[in-house]
Amino acid sequence: MLKLYKAGNSICTQKVLLTLNEKHLDFRTHEINLFRNEQYDHEYLKLNPKGVVPTLDHDGSIIIESTLICEYLDEVFPLPRLMPEEPLQKSKLRLWTKAIDEGIFEATRELSFSAIFREKMKSMSPEQRETRFQNVGSPGRRARYVSTYREGVDSQYVTEGIADYEKLFNNMETVLAGGKDWLLGDDYTLADISLSPFVARLHYLTLLPIWIENRPLVAAWWERARRRPSFVIAVEKAIKKEDKADMATCGERIQDKVREHREEYLAAIQ
Secondary structure, three states: OEEEEEOOOOHHHHHHHHHHHHOOOOOEEEEOOHHHOHHHOHHHHHHOOOOOOOEEEEOOEEEEOHHHHHHHHHHHOOOOOOOOOOHHHHHHHHHHHHHHHHHHHHHHHHHHHHHHHHHHHHOOOHHHHHHHHHOOOOHHHHHHHHHHHHHHHHOHHHHHHHHHHHHHHHHHHHHHOOOOOEOOEOOOOHHHHHHHHHHHHHHHOOOOHHHHOOOHHHHHHHHHHHHOHHHHHHHHOOOOHHHHHHHHHHHHHHHHHHHHHHHHHHHHHO
């Protein structure tokens, strides 16, 4: 039995749900409410000491970290294969997942926070906000949250994230210029799965055109990715209409600033 501990609009959860649906696997879910700090519940921390989602329970064996969960599922349930067998292709795939885990994840978190969660935290009392900051798990993450709350899109962490997305989309456009539909060639793989929810978050925040309006190959990749049945189930239909509306409204507020910071970055590297 597969049991997935997840959170409603968690991007990392969406990666695993995409993988599960691509493989047509049966699984159960258990919702973790991040706004109620259920990820820090004593019983959940026994499963995932980092206090994050998702967590996979496979017949009592616990796997954490979304990238590792996706690779685990591909090894245990090999068809259809989402990880290439050839070593060089496998290393290329892991370059994409590494870029996400080491840069794009934080970039998306900071953009999302500056657009959505910052506004929600403004309505909290100072005591509630401080409790929220203390619960993030590490001094580094706390510094990022505090900076993004205080400065919004002007936080250095948000502007660094904007630059990270610029590099990512530039790399995608270059790779897709080879004429293939997917990042590793003809086959849809964990590279595409890993990226799709992050690109989707920019889409729902109405920020995606800032990066891809002049990148037709990335735009075409995104249209292919979002039409896949697994994406429709795991992301498009799974997100509540009110959450989509909220993301769109909040994202529109920061559009001009995001575009401005991207242009500043491009001018600086010329």
